[in-house]
Every structure is written in C-alpha cells, then in structure tokens.
Amino acid sequence: MRYHRGNSRYQQSLLSVDDQISKSNVVRIIDEICEEFCTSITVEKGIKDTGRKAYHPADLLKIFVYGYFNGISSSRKLERETRRNIELKWLTSNIIPDHKTISDFRKDNPELIDELFKHLIRRFKNQGLITGKSIAVDGTKIKAYASKEINIDTIRQKLDGIEDQVKKYLKDMALIDKAEDEVEELEHKKAELEKELEKLASKKKDYEYLVAHLRAIGEKRISTTDVDSKVMRGRYGKYWGYNAQAAVDTEHHLITTVQVTNHQNDKGLLTPMVKASQEVTGQKVEEGLADGGYYKITEINELEQQGTQCYVAINRTPSQAKDQAQGLKFTYHRQEDHYSCNEGKSLKYYRKKKSSEGGFIRVYKGTQCHLCHPHNKCTKGKQRTIHRKKHGDWINLFHQKMNSSEGKEKLIKRRSVAEHPFGTMKYYMGQTPLLLRGKKKVQTEMTLYAIGYNLKRYFNILGVENEKSTKTKTRLAA
Numbered sequence: 001m002r003y004h005r006g007n008s009r010y011q012q013s014l015l016s017v018d019d020q021i022s023k024s025n026v027v028r029i030i031d032e033i034c035e036e037f038c039t040s041i042t043v044e045k046g047i048k049d050t051g052r053k054a055y056h057p058a059d060l061l062k063i064f065v066y067g068y069f070n071g072i073s074s075s076r077k078l079e080r081e082t083r084r085n086i087e088l089k090w091l092t093s094n095i096i097p098d099h100k101t102i103s104d105f106r107k108d109n110p111e112l113i114d115e116l117f118k119h120l121i122r123r124f125k126n127q128g129l130i131t132g133k134s135i136a137v138d139g140t141k142i143k144a145y146a147s148k149e150i151n152i153d154t155i156r157q158k159l160d161g162i163e164d165q166v167k168k169y170l171k172d173m174a175l176i177d178k179a180e181d182e183v184e185e186l187e188h189k190k191a192e193l194e195k196e197l198e199k200l201a202s203k204k205k206d207y208e209y210l211v212a213h214l215r216a217i218g219e220k221r222i223s224t225t226d227v228d229s230k231v232m233r234g235r236y237g238k239y240w241g242y243n244a245q246a247a248v249d250t251e252h253h254l255i256t257t258v259q260v261t262n263h264q265n266d267k268g269l270l271t272p273m274v275k276a277s278q279e280v281t282g283q284k285v286e287e288g289l290a291d292g293g294y295y296k297i298t299e300i301n302e303l304e305q306q307g308t309q310c311y312v313a314i315n316r317t318p319s320q321a322k323d324q325a326q327g328l329k330f331t332y333h334r335q336e337d338h339y340s341c342n343e344g345k346s347l348k349y350y351r352k353k354k355s356s357e358g359g360f361i362r363v364y365k366g367t368q369c370h371l372c373h374p375h376n377k378c379t380k381g382k383q384r385t386i387h388r389k390k391h392g393d394w395i396n397l398f399h400q401k402m403n404s405s406e407g408k409e410k411l412i413k414r415r416s417v418a419e420h421p422f423g424t425m426k427y428y429m430g431q432t433p434l435l436l437r438g439k440k441k442v443q444t445e446m447t448l449y450a451i452g453y454n455l456k457r458y459f460n461i462l463g464v465e466n467e468k469s470t471k472t473k474t475r476l477a478a
Contacts, residue, residue, distance in 0.1 A: 017090045026459050027066065027087045034061045037119045041112075059092045060105045061116060066091055068452035071428030073435055073445070075103035107436070110444040117258075117447050120454055121280050124254055129461060132283030134250040137273045137290045138418035139266045140426070141234040143241045144442070145434045146226035228439035230262040242439070244446050245269055247277040248418050250289070254457050255421055256281050258450040260443040266293035270300070274308060287311070289414035300398065301391050311410035314402050328378055330386055332396075339364050339386050343372050347386050355389065362388045424456070425449045 021027060038058040066088060067078045079099040082088050106113070124130040223229050223240045232241040243266070245259045257276040263269060274285045287309045295315035303310050316324065323329070329342045339347035347364040355361045366384040369375055378384050389395060401407050426433065428449070436445050 017086065017094070020086055021090045025087065026069070026455070027091045029459070030062060030065050030069070030455070031091055033120065033123070034058045034065060034116075037061070037116050040119070041115065055095065055097055055101065055105075057105075057109070057112060059095055060097065060102065061112070062091045063088065063097070063102060064106060064113070064448055065116075065451055065455070068428070068448040069455050070452075071430070073429075073448070075099040075106070078102050106444060106448075107441060110440060110447075113444050113447050113451075117451050117454075118280055120451060120458075121254075121256060124252075124454070124458065125281060125283075129252050129458070130249045130254055130256065130281060131251050132249060132256060132277060132281030133285065134287040135247045135256060135274070135277050135285055135289070136250055136414045136418035137245065137247050137270060137288060137294065138414075138422060139243050139245045139269065139293065140422045141232040141241050142244050142426075142429075142433050142442075142446075143232075143234075143239050144223070144226045144229035145432070145437050146223040146229050146240040226437040228262060228437075228442075230264055232264060242434075242442055243269075244422075245273050246418070246421055246450070247273045248421055249281075250287075250413065250417050252457065252461055253417055253420065254454050255450045258446050260439055260446050262439065266290075267296050268299060270294040270296070270310070270312070271303060274303060284308075289410055289418070291411075291414065291418075297389065297391070297395055297398070301394060304398075310398075311402065311407055311414070313411055314399060328374075332388065332392065334393075339388075341366075341372075341378070341384070343374065345369065345372050347384060350385075360390070362392075364388065421450075421453050425453055428452070 035058055038056070038061070063078055063082065067073060067081070072078055072081060076099045079097065079102060082092060082096045121130060125132065226240065229240040229242060231238055232243065234241065243261045243263050245261060245266075246255050247257045248254065249256050257273065257280050259273065259276055261269065270288065270290055274288055278285055285308050288303065288311070290310070290312045292313035292315035295312050300310045300312055327342070330339045330347065331341075332339050337349055341347065345366060345368045347366045350363045350365040352360045352362050364386040366372075366379075369379065369383045372378065402411075434442055434445055436442055
C-alpha cells in the first residue's frame with residue numbers, strides 16, 4: 001500500500017525563518033504597520049544604557065495584534081505561541097517574553113494601544129478606505145470579568161459587625177493593660193489584638209469607600225471584583241458587564257471608534273459616538289445610522305441642527321404602539337392650536353408641564369370623548385390626552401422621513417454594517433469575553449479587538465491571504 005509521508009524530521013535544511021513565511025502572509029503587513037507606528041512616536045522606555053534591556057514596544061505590539069487578530073487574548077497562551085508558532089517567531093525575531101511581561105505591557109500602555117488604533121484609521125483614510133462621512137452606530141453588552149457582588153445593606157451590616165469586634169478587642173486590651181504582671185503571654189496576646197485591630201481598620205476603610213462610591217453613582221449594589229461594571233440585561237439574563245459602542249464607516253465597514261461605557265442602555269450615546277468618530281477620522285459626520293435604542297428625539301434634533309442627518313429607528317412608547325395597531329391617528333392643526341382624531345373629535349390645549357428631558361410639554365385633552373364610538377379603545381379615562389413636545393413639527397417630519405422608503409433602506413443598511421463587527425469580535429472573545437477589570441483596562445482590550453477586526457477587513461479588501469486560507473483553497477481545488 002502506498003501512502004504519502006513527510007520528510008525525515010532529522011534532515012537538515014538551509015531554510016531560514018523568512019523562507020517559511022510566504023510573501024503574501026498577513027504577518028508581513030502586521031510587521032510593517034507596527035514598525036511604521038513605532039517609528040512615528042517617541043518611545044521613552046528602553047532609552048537608558050544601564051539595567052536590563054527592555055523589549056521593544058513594536059515587538060510586544062506585534063504579539064498583541066497577532067493574538068487578537070487570531071482570537072488569542074490570554075497572556076499565557078500568547079507566551080506559548082511565541083515558543084511554537086512560526087509566524088510569531090518570524091514576527092518578533094524569535095523573542096520569547098514571559099506571560100507577565102506580556103500582561104503588564106497591555107495593562108501599562110493603554111495610550112500606546114489607542115494611538116496604534118488611530119494610526120490604523122489614518123492609514124485607512126489615506127488609502128481611501130474610510131471617508132468618515134457616513135457611520136452606523138451599534139452597542140452590545142459584554143460580560144465583565146466579575147463575579148462577587150455586595151449591596152449597601154450588607155455593607156452596613158459588615159460595618160456594624162466591625163464596630164462590635166473593635167469594641168470587644170479594645171475591651172480585652174484594656175484588661176491586659178490593667179494586669180499587674182506583664183507576663184510574656186499577655187504581651188503576645190496584646191500584639192495579636194493590635195494586628196486584628198489593624199485588619200479591621202483596613203476592612204472598615206474599604207467598606208466605607210464602597211458606600212461612598214455607591215452614593216456617588218446612585219446605585220444600591222456593586223461588584224467587589226470590578227467596581228466600574230454595572231448590572232446589564234442581555235440575551236442570557238442579568239450579569240455584571242459593560243456596554244461597548246462602535247461606530248462603523250459605511251464605505252468598507254471599518255470601525256472608526258470603539259468606546260466602553262457602563263450605561264445600561266444606548267439612549268444618549270449617539271452624540272458621543274459621532275464626536276468620537278469625528279475626532280479620530282478628522283471628518284465631519286454627515287450621516288448617522290442607529291437602531292431604536294438610540295431614539296432620543298432631543299439628541300437627534302441637536303445633531304441634525306449641527307449638520308448630521310440622522311436615520312434612527314423610531315422607538316414608540318407603548319401607548320403610541322397601541323394607537324398605531326388600532327388605527328388611531330391624531331392630527332395637529334397649528335393655526336387653531338388643537339388636535340383632531342380620525343373620528344373628527346377635537347383635543348384642545350389644557351396646560352403645560354415640565355419634561356424629563358428639559359423644557360416643557362404641551363398637554364391637549366379631548367372635549368367630546370364621551371360621544372365617541374371607539375372611546376374604550378382609545379382611552380380608559382373620561383378624556384383622551386395628547387402630549388406635544390417643543391419640536392413637535394420637526395418630530396413629525398422626522399417620523400415621515402423614517403417611514404419613507406429611504407428611511408427603511410437606511411435601517412436595512414445599518415444592520416448589514418453595524419451588527420457584523422460585534423458578531424465577529426464576540427466569536428473570537430469566546431466564553432470569557434474579557435480578561436481585564438476596570439473600565440480603562442476593558443477599553444484597552446476592546447480597542448485591541450477592534451484593531452484585530454479592522455485588520456481582517458483590511459486584508460479582505462486588499463485580497464491578502466494567510467497560510468491557512470491558501471492551503472484550504474489549494475486542497476479544495478484539488
């Protein structure tokens with residue numbers, strides 16, 4: 001029987017590491033980008049002539065870019081890859097930093113990683129791959145690396161328990177001080193009590209900090225392992241996590257900015273994302289696409305006044321959705337300043353009240369609701385009430401725009417542009433999406449994921465193939 005077997009593992013070869021990496025391999029572009037970036041900045045670490053030599057930031061950046069590009073975020077796994085992965089050996093010139101060095105670099109250099117992301121955006125813009133004029137915004141909930149939680153009532157109970165223990169220890173110490181014989185055993189016991197009091201003082205300080213932090217953020221519970229995270233409601237229930245936001249350029253679906261927040265919903269986050277995208281790309285955002293979670297009419301109005309056309313899905317209130325389902329329609333008549341329903345009955349101005357978003361809302365009430373046939377379908381009270389916001393005319397025009405064929409096409413486009421990046425990144429995140437704790441460190445990790453995603457898109461646009469895809473295509477062709 002005939003089989004195809006490989007060459008002898010003991011056979012000597014004159015091939016260099018470079019000979020084993022194809023000219024079209026993605027690691028060559030990763031190498032070029034990281035080297036180009038590091039030559040454009042001033043690196044302070046490693047300039048001293050004394051002490052142990054530091055690893056060059058370019059080499060450590062290459063490890064992380066390659067790792068997150070391939071879905072490897074663990075510092076221990078990255079260390080293992082530097083020992084066995086021929087692509088990483090080529091990329092880093094065969095250096096093998098230990099996992100602590102790799103982990104500390106990611107933890108201590110958030111600004112450097114952020115600047116690398118911006119460098120990539122500038123490179124894409126110079127190549128005409130990003131315009132920055134039209135973006136689609138989306139958010140997703142990501143589970144934090146946090147487990148334990150504590151609420152304010154539990155903290156108060158623990159503080160009361162500490163106070164009781166302190167009183168007991170102080171009483172015991174007072175008895176020891178009154179003892180006439182300063183024997184060795186009493187001295188030893190006194191020293192132990194002093195140590196316990198120090199521990200209790202430290203615990204008390206930590207709990208008092210948590211109480212102050214909870215009061216400052218207006219919450220009743222907090223995660224003790226990641227104090228910046230918030231309880232999020234996601235597809236798989238409630239968990240401690242973050243709300244990650246991304247702005248994606250509609251030209252080639254490249255991420256222009258990624259921001260980590262602990263907001264429990266997306267309302268009010270459209271303006272910060274538009275501004276962040278403009279800051280990175282240096283381009284005025286002329287068109288912003290978003291889903292109904294971003295529907296905050298005052299914010300959309302302000303953005304449109306600033307020159308950004310918004311296409312945001314209408315997030316109707318339960319009463320508005322019910323009216324639409326039952327075919328109820330109310331028309332405003334500006335000259336007479338009143339509403340009319342589709343039964344021909346009038347709703348006249350009643351009063352104005354303060355709005356939760358600032359300003360005032362005008363309230364209109366029906367005058368002949370008791371004579372109306374669909375009264376029970378329209379309202380449970382005696383009179384139907386309509387609220388009209390300050391920019392009522394503009395709101396109607398915006399709703400008409402979103403209900404038009406153009407508005408519907410824009411929302412379909414948003415789904416294809418904005419939802420794909422998070423789907424890809426979450427696929428690579430795996431069961432433990434985040435390895436770092438604290439909002440600033442989580443921001444660094446999400447920036448690395450965004451770099452990895454952008455490079456995948458970049459290589460797809462350029463038609464660059466990696467070793468695996470080349471081998472797979474060859475095998476399928478055979």
